[in-house]
Amino acid sequence: MSCSKSKTTTETSFYYWKTVFDIDSNLKAVINDNEINRLYVRFFDIQIKNGQAIPLSPILFKTKPDISIVPVIYIKNEVMLDSLVDLQDLAQKTYGLIEQIAVKNNIQVEEIQLDCDWTLRSKSNYFDFIKAIKAVSQKNITSTIRLHQVKYYQKTGIPPVDKGVLMYYNMGKILPDKSNSIYERKTAQLYLKSLLNYPLELDVALPIYSWTIVSRNGTVINLLSKTTVQDYTDITKFRPLDPNRFVVTEANIKSGMFLKINDTIKVEAISKTDMDEMVEDLSRYLKQKPATLIYYDLDTINTTTFTDDKTFFKKTGARF
Template identity: 30%
Template sequence: MKKYFILALFIFIVISYIFYKKEDKNKELFASYYFWENSYKTEIKNEKLYIKVLDIYYSNQLEIIKTNFATKPPKEFIPVIYITNKTMQNINYKTLSQNILRDLKSFDFNFNELQIDCDWSDSSRDNYFLFLNELKNSLNITFSSTIRLHQIKYFKKTGVPPVDYGVLMYYNMSNLGDFDTKNYILDNSEAKKYHYNFDKYPLRLKLALPLYSQAVQFRDKKAINLFENISSKDFKNENFIKIEENRYKTLSSHYFKGKYIYKDDIFRLEEPKEDELKTALKDFKELSKNSFNEVIFYTIKYKLKYNLEKILGE
């Protein structure tokens, strides 16, 4: 009798798990947004926001730039701290943690979750992971860390950050300054090179997708400038000629967006399209069996340029 009871219980657990996973998979996706400006001036309502509150750099010394909150942020927003890899290579984790705790206390808001954005490397990994543990133990709140595609494919080498969940930054996945790069912001064919080990990766993941555009200026095949918030419309005049997909050649020297450019300069336009974003989302959903039903878009500044319902819809 006991044997049958155990068997029945096992079957019940299996069926319940399958039903749960199916139900979880069919949950409607919802959008949230990064706010990445250095000043929060306009009140944003009815949106879940991840607001960058600190920019942390290292040149000859530690530099921390605080976001100016001219307007109070939403009560339920999630603060994000951006830290350069160079900082983690040069500043001891305890020193960095103490500085951050001091600056977080100076803000006039409360929070129960914090996200750290840092593209750590082999040389900074140990210090970064110790830093995460130190800060998490000090604050005793939910923690997340941004993750890059290569850090999933090679997670046994890169390590897994000691946080509650990860946010996969599904963009900026190749070499920005390489003349032969097709699209630095989003290239689904490039992303497929990293579609490994999602089934083994121990952190539950949220997905972050790009809503911004830019153009990289090349001279003699060397990247010399980056222009933000650029579209194909900016190249549809007598000063440019389209030479291939997303590539434009300058026909005459002139001022462009406040900068002087020269004849024969080449521009690589990087402007993610809705179908490309939809493909990226589809690929992620098929890869990650341990993901949230939330997509974080970078950034809310360009929200109205895209039909997000189309991107998130089946």
């Protein structure tokens, strides 16, 4: 197995998860330094609104992509739970909008990725939708796969796609304690052995993002994305409890939220040590080397933690 894995190279890529596609000079440097040839770009969401499954927040390309683009469609599970949704019609309209965005921006679509956290009740509809969009588009279809869907695949099912993408993050509950809901090795190890039996070929998605959990009187009240510990270094407003937890000592506003005195701040993030652990453990249990490693997500706030080594992302992918 080790010999067979060494014969292929894992390609490095990123998710791009914003409503406006705009690659500035900092992100362009990350792409070039790490020899990124493809981005997985969220094109739009599908949700239920006024009783109808509709696309929301379609992406606007402010800068034209000069790199291969894979459209990613985020589908709320509520869509696949709705027995009144016409899946054939939804597949046609979904691919129609993908084509419309692609043609307008001179994007050649070879693969479509679907992101849906399906459940036992929604899997039949979701799998039927996959078949429908495959038939309509005649493209390669991939789907995100959560850890619990790997471990309990005999119940949750195997999506009828060309390949899956293992989302190796968001492993725990969002709590005010010292746990890390994005990644904890002990939690991950409860699922790793299941990879040996999972019958679908898997690429891998790893986290590079951070966020802030705000708690009040011991209860989580908000989650602030795109934040780091650097946002809480003002000791006149935040008293450190430990390196990533703080108590608000002066009322102030962060990321549009009003923080009250005694609110508790916890920043969850991914370190290089965490990344080393992830690659080590996944390399041990994946049946084959992933063809692609996708980082979530391409954003200057997220990449800054790792870019003291300009080729960090490429080097990490090469370790599989």
